Amino acid sequence: MSTTRPYSPGDRGPESEAAVADAPADQVSGSSAGRQVRRLSLTGESGIVPLARDYTRQALQAWGWLPAEGADRRAAAEDVLLVVSELVTNACLHAEGPDELWLSCDGKVLRIEVSDRGTGEPTPRTPHRAGRPGGHGMFIVQRLCLDWGVVRSPGVPGKTVWAELGAPA
DSSP, X not given: OOSSOXXXXXXXXXXXXXXXXXXXXXXXXXXXXXXXXXXXXXXXXXXXXXXXXXXHHHHHHHTTOSSOSSHHHHHHHHHHHXXXXXXHHHHHHHSSOEEEEEEEEOSSXXXXXXXXXXXXXXXXXXXXXXXXXXXXXXXXXXXXXXXXXXXXXXXXXXXXXXXXXXXXX
């Protein structure tokens, strides 16, 4: 799992972001055959974590992940909701709050991106101590995701933390 690579090995890098960069907030785009993207502005919102989870749940319903037909599909959807919660919570606790939530799915991989104005670098606590309270967020992300990392744009404050999960079979 990566905390330094800006894009996962199979990602198309900046071009995938550029394809939706001008999309208005809370936009739904794509079709069932191609890459589907949803974007939610979180700046100035209250109840951000439940808002992000509800928005993600709606996207998963639209993309056919929910309602889940079996235990594996249900677990995959719950993993996505948990990762969204952890990334948004980390932005709230350590980075002055999240600015945006991006969700994209190409049928094989679901990518979650949470942008914020923070300067810190998210990392799993090492060593991980399961019995202690707190500090489990990025450990959970690392365990559930295919890959994750951080993108920083030169001259722009903040960062985007991304994570990718495999679509259910």
